[in-house]
Amino acid sequence: MKAIADVLPLLGAAAAPSAVVRVAHPPTRALPADEPALCAAALRGEREAWSALVQRHNHRVVVALLARGVRVDKAKDLAQEAWMRLVEQQRQGRLERLQLPGLAIAQATFLWLEFARRETAARRHETIDEPAIAAVLADPRADAESRLVTEERVECAVEVLSSCSDSARKVFRLAYGGDGLSHAEVAERVGLSLQRVRQILCEVRAKLRTALEGEEAT
Amino acid sequence: MSGRHATVAELELYVLGALDADRIEAFEAHCAACDACAAALAGEASLEIAFEQVAKRAARVQVARPLRAVAYGAAGVVAMAAAVLLWIGHTPATGAAEGTAAVGHAPMDDGAILDARNDALDGG
Numbered sequence: 001m002k003a004i005a006d007v008l009p010l011l012g013a014a015a016a017p018s019a020v021v022r023v024a025h026p027p028t029r030a031l032p033a034d035e036p037a038l039c040a041a042a043l044r045g046e047r048e049a050w051s052a053l054v055q056r057h058n059h060r061v062v063v064a065l066l067a068r069g070v071r072v073d074k075a076k077d078l079a080q081e082a083w084m085r086l087v088e089q090q091r092q093g094r095l096e097r098l099q100l101p102g103l104a105i106a107q108a109t110f111l112w113l114e115f116a117r118r119e120t121a122a123r124r125h126e127t128i129d130e131p132a133i134a135a136v137l138a139d140p141r142a143d144a145e146s147r148l149v150t151e152e153r154v155e156c157a158v159e160v161l162s163s164c165s166d167s168a169r170k171v172f173r174l175a176y177g178g179d180g181l182s183h184a185e186v187a188e189r190v191g192l193s194l195q196r197v198r199q200i201l202c203e204v205r206a207k208l209r210t211a212l213e214g215e216e217a218t
Numbered sequence: 219m220s221g222r223h224a225t226v227a228e229l230e231l232y233v234l235g236a237l238d239a240d241r242i243e244a245f246e247a248h249c250a251a252c253d254a255c256a257a258a259l260a261g262e263a264s265l266e267i268a269f270e271q272v273a274k275r276a277a278r279v280q281v282a283r284p285l286r287a288v289a290y291g292a293a294g295v296v297a298m299a300a301a302v303l304l305w306i307g308h309t310p311a312t313g314a315a316e317g318t319a320a321v322g323h324a325p326m327d328d329g330a331i332l333d334a335r336n337d338a339l340d341g342g
């Protein structure tokens with residue numbers, strides 16, 4: 001794995017190196033450019049656009065790996081490596097569409113499964129046929145993580161959510177609706193402070209935790 | 219292992235991307251080395267991802283709501299049309315008119331049918 005310092009020039013973040021080093025934590029200011037424009041610019045190879053997209057989506061990629069049980073240091077390395085691969089694919093003209101964070105998550109998940117396979121093979125001195133790797137190879141956009149929670153619990157959580165206040169539901173929907181909005185952007189849209197938005201998210205989170213974790217909840 | 223264990227609040231703030239900048243380094247170093255905190259962090263991350271599923275599902279429920287209003291509106295129109303037909307009619311050839319009336323009458327005393335329809339939309 002390359003050190004982060006080696007990755008920086010590749011991601012074109014020379015102007016704001018500290019920003020990429022702390023990529024696990026999105027900036028508190030809202031990004032001005034909208035997602036489609038940024039993706040289009042990134043597909044043309046514009047470094048600033050890549051840098052902004054990494055800033056915007058990297059945390060989500062790291063969280064996806066953490067949810068798979070990857071240690072945080074490894075997760076950050078893998079996420080960084082995944083972005084490098086995407087940039088490399090774009091340079092070689094092998095990237096036609098850019099759907100984020102999905103594509104970066106798929107790339108990072110693939111890297112993780114490959115790593116896990118190598119580790120296992122090294123221990124057993126044999127190759128193994130990991131079905132999960134086969135699935136990712138067959139469809140890199142397969143949303144394997146969506147199987148972490150049962151439908152029943154999601155239904156239950158939706159019920160709980162509907163009992164929350166209108167503003168809480170709106171904040172939740174904006175934050176988790178798949179638009180990749182930062183909390184600052186959510187705050188801007190609903191006209192609340194960033195602090196209040198996070199407070200609301202923590203409150204909703206506490207309510208949904210029981211519904212989603214079922215009997216494991218304390 | 220380095221540093222103290224992560225608190226639930228810290229784990230939560232971390233996955234929300236809102237942990238204090240000056241705590242992040244120690245937090246990550248600890249969670250990289252501590253089995254219990256790594257597992258707890260994985261749990262919080264899973265929860266974060268599950269929220270996206272909840273938001274997606276909730277959005278589908280919300281899209282179905284306006285349809286319910288439309289359904290009530292349409293049913294009302296049918297009911298009025300049936301009433302007008304019956305009033306104008308007064309004829310013995312009421313087979314068709316009664317059929318219409320039965321359909322038109324339903325929403326006035328039975329919202330359950332529309333609820334069922336709404337549920338079907340939610341589920342679909």
